[in-house]
Amino acid sequence: MxxxxxxxxxxxxxxxxxxxxxxxxxxxxxxxxxxxxxxxxxxxxxxxxxxxxxxxxxxxxxxxxxxxxxxxxxxDLLPKDNLEAAFCDALVDNSVQVKNGWVRLG
Ligand SMILES: N[C@@H](CCC(=O)N[C@@H](CS)C(=O)NCC(=O)O)C(=O)O
CATH class of the missing domain: 3.40.30.10 (Glutaredoxin)
Structure with a gap:
Protein backbone atom coordinates (compact mmCIF):
# COMPACT_ATOMS: atom_id res chain seq x y z
CA MET A 1 0.00 0.00 0.00
CA ASP A 76 -13.72 -0.05 -3.53
CA LEU A 77 -16.70 2.29 -3.18
CA LEU A 78 -17.19 2.84 -6.91
CA PRO A 79 -19.58 0.65 -8.88
CA LYS A 80 -17.89 -1.47 -11.54
CA ASP A 81 -20.69 -0.65 -13.97
CA ASN A 82 -19.81 2.53 -15.90
CA LEU A 83 -23.36 3.88 -15.90
CA GLU A 84 -23.76 3.27 -12.16
CA ALA A 85 -20.42 5.06 -11.65
CA ALA A 86 -21.64 7.96 -13.82
CA PHE A 87 -24.75 8.27 -11.62
CA CYS A 88 -22.40 8.60 -8.60
CA ASP A 89 -20.32 11.22 -10.46
CA ALA A 90 -23.48 13.18 -11.28
CA LEU A 91 -24.52 13.19 -7.60
CA VAL A 92 -21.07 14.39 -6.53
CA ASP A 93 -20.90 17.05 -9.25
CA ASN A 94 -24.36 18.30 -8.34
CA SER A 95 -23.56 18.49 -4.63
CA VAL A 96 -20.37 20.46 -5.46
CA GLN A 97 -22.49 22.94 -7.42
CA VAL A 98 -24.91 23.29 -4.49
CA LYS A 99 -21.96 23.77 -2.11
CA ASN A 100 -20.34 26.36 -4.39
CA GLY A 101 -23.59 28.35 -4.49
CA TRP A 102 -23.85 28.14 -0.72
CA VAL A 103 -20.21 29.22 -0.20
CA ARG A 104 -20.77 32.23 -2.50
CA LEU A 105 -23.81 33.26 -0.43
CA GLY A 106 -21.95 32.84 2.89
N1 LIG B 1 -9.74 24.12 -6.61
C1 LIG B 1 -10.37 23.77 -5.39
C2 LIG B 1 -10.35 24.93 -4.42
C3 LIG B 1 -9.36 24.71 -3.36
C4 LIG B 1 -9.41 25.86 -2.37
O1 LIG B 1 -10.16 26.84 -2.56
N2 LIG B 1 -8.62 25.75 -1.30
C5 LIG B 1 -8.57 26.79 -0.34
C6 LIG B 1 -8.88 26.24 1.07
S1 LIG B 1 -10.52 25.54 1.15
C7 LIG B 1 -7.17 27.36 -0.30
O2 LIG B 1 -6.21 26.67 -0.55
N3 LIG B 1 -7.08 28.64 0.04
C8 LIG B 1 -5.82 29.31 0.18
C9 LIG B 1 -5.43 30.05 -1.06
O3 LIG B 1 -6.16 30.05 -2.07
O4 LIG B 1 -4.35 30.68 -1.02
C10 LIG B 1 -11.84 23.36 -5.63
O5 LIG B 1 -12.35 23.67 -6.71
O6 LIG B 1 -12.45 22.79 -4.73
Whole structure:
Protein backbone atom coordinates (compact mmCIF):
# COMPACT_ATOMS: atom_id res chain seq x y z
CA MET A 1 0.00 0.00 0.00
CA UNK A 2 1.34 3.49 -0.80
CA UNK A 3 2.12 6.00 1.92
CA UNK A 4 -0.53 8.71 2.03
CA UNK A 5 -0.15 12.26 3.33
CA UNK A 6 -3.11 14.61 3.16
CA UNK A 7 -2.10 18.25 3.52
CA UNK A 8 -4.68 20.87 4.40
CA UNK A 9 -5.43 23.59 6.92
CA UNK A 10 -6.56 22.86 10.48
CA UNK A 11 -10.23 22.49 9.66
CA UNK A 12 -12.69 20.18 7.93
CA UNK A 13 -13.41 22.16 4.76
CA UNK A 14 -12.34 20.60 1.48
CA UNK A 15 -10.29 17.82 3.10
CA UNK A 16 -12.93 16.20 5.30
CA UNK A 17 -14.38 13.97 2.58
CA UNK A 18 -10.91 12.49 1.99
CA UNK A 19 -10.49 11.94 5.76
CA UNK A 20 -13.88 10.15 5.91
CA UNK A 21 -12.96 7.95 2.97
CA UNK A 22 -9.63 6.97 4.54
CA UNK A 23 -11.49 6.21 7.80
CA UNK A 24 -14.11 4.18 5.91
CA UNK A 25 -11.42 2.09 4.28
CA UNK A 26 -9.30 1.78 7.43
CA UNK A 27 -6.40 3.25 5.48
CA UNK A 28 -3.69 4.95 7.53
CA UNK A 29 -2.60 8.39 6.39
CA UNK A 30 -0.68 11.38 7.70
CA UNK A 31 -3.11 14.21 8.37
CA UNK A 32 -0.79 17.19 8.00
CA UNK A 33 -2.36 20.52 8.91
CA UNK A 34 -0.82 23.86 8.01
CA UNK A 35 -1.55 26.84 10.23
CA UNK A 36 -3.31 29.35 7.98
CA UNK A 37 -1.08 32.13 9.39
CA UNK A 38 1.96 30.29 7.95
CA UNK A 39 0.30 29.69 4.57
CA UNK A 40 2.01 32.54 2.67
CA UNK A 41 5.35 30.77 3.33
CA UNK A 42 4.04 27.49 1.85
CA UNK A 43 1.71 28.55 -0.96
CA UNK A 44 4.35 28.67 -3.72
CA UNK A 45 5.35 25.06 -2.99
CA UNK A 46 2.02 23.72 -4.28
CA UNK A 47 1.19 23.46 -8.00
CA UNK A 48 -2.20 25.22 -7.78
CA UNK A 49 -1.26 27.37 -4.76
CA UNK A 50 -4.17 25.79 -2.92
CA UNK A 51 -4.99 22.94 -0.56
CA UNK A 52 -5.86 20.17 -0.03
CA UNK A 53 -3.29 18.03 -1.78
CA UNK A 54 -2.67 14.34 -1.34
CA UNK A 55 0.83 12.90 -1.45
CA UNK A 56 0.79 9.31 -2.70
CA UNK A 57 4.33 8.17 -1.98
CA UNK A 58 6.23 10.90 -3.85
CA UNK A 59 3.42 11.87 -6.22
CA UNK A 60 1.23 14.86 -5.58
CA UNK A 61 -2.49 14.93 -6.42
CA UNK A 62 -4.38 18.24 -6.32
CA UNK A 63 -8.11 19.05 -6.24
CA UNK A 64 -10.37 17.81 -3.45
CA UNK A 65 -12.91 15.96 -5.60
CA UNK A 66 -10.18 14.25 -7.64
CA UNK A 67 -8.59 13.23 -4.33
CA UNK A 68 -11.92 11.92 -3.00
CA UNK A 69 -12.67 10.01 -6.21
CA UNK A 70 -9.22 8.41 -6.11
CA UNK A 71 -9.61 7.29 -2.49
CA UNK A 72 -13.18 6.09 -3.15
CA UNK A 73 -11.77 3.87 -5.89
CA UNK A 74 -8.98 2.64 -3.62
CA UNK A 75 -11.51 1.63 -0.92
CA ASP A 76 -13.72 -0.05 -3.53
CA LEU A 77 -16.70 2.29 -3.18
CA LEU A 78 -17.19 2.84 -6.91
CA PRO A 79 -19.58 0.65 -8.88
CA LYS A 80 -17.89 -1.47 -11.54
CA ASP A 81 -20.69 -0.65 -13.97
CA ASN A 82 -19.81 2.53 -15.90
CA LEU A 83 -23.36 3.88 -15.90
CA GLU A 84 -23.76 3.27 -12.16
CA ALA A 85 -20.42 5.06 -11.65
CA ALA A 86 -21.64 7.96 -13.82
CA PHE A 87 -24.75 8.27 -11.62
CA CYS A 88 -22.40 8.60 -8.60
CA ASP A 89 -20.32 11.22 -10.46
CA ALA A 90 -23.48 13.18 -11.28
CA LEU A 91 -24.52 13.19 -7.60
CA VAL A 92 -21.07 14.39 -6.53
CA ASP A 93 -20.90 17.05 -9.25
CA ASN A 94 -24.36 18.30 -8.34
CA SER A 95 -23.56 18.49 -4.63
CA VAL A 96 -20.37 20.46 -5.46
CA GLN A 97 -22.49 22.94 -7.42
CA VAL A 98 -24.91 23.29 -4.49
CA LYS A 99 -21.96 23.77 -2.11
CA ASN A 100 -20.34 26.36 -4.39
CA GLY A 101 -23.59 28.35 -4.49
CA TRP A 102 -23.85 28.14 -0.72
CA VAL A 103 -20.21 29.22 -0.20
CA ARG A 104 -20.77 32.23 -2.50
CA LEU A 105 -23.81 33.26 -0.43
CA GLY A 106 -21.95 32.84 2.89
N1 LIG B 1 -9.74 24.12 -6.61
C1 LIG B 1 -10.37 23.77 -5.39
C2 LIG B 1 -10.35 24.93 -4.42
C3 LIG B 1 -9.36 24.71 -3.36
C4 LIG B 1 -9.41 25.86 -2.37
O1 LIG B 1 -10.16 26.84 -2.56
N2 LIG B 1 -8.62 25.75 -1.30
C5 LIG B 1 -8.57 26.79 -0.34
C6 LIG B 1 -8.88 26.24 1.07
S1 LIG B 1 -10.52 25.54 1.15
C7 LIG B 1 -7.17 27.36 -0.30
O2 LIG B 1 -6.21 26.67 -0.55
N3 LIG B 1 -7.08 28.64 0.04
C8 LIG B 1 -5.82 29.31 0.18
C9 LIG B 1 -5.43 30.05 -1.06
O3 LIG B 1 -6.16 30.05 -2.07
O4 LIG B 1 -4.35 30.68 -1.02
C10 LIG B 1 -11.84 23.36 -5.63
O5 LIG B 1 -12.35 23.67 -6.71
O6 LIG B 1 -12.45 22.79 -4.73
Missing amino acids: PKYKLIYFDGRGRAELARWLFAYGGIPFVDERIDFNDWPKHKANYPTGQLPVLMIDDQLLTEPIAIARYIAKEV
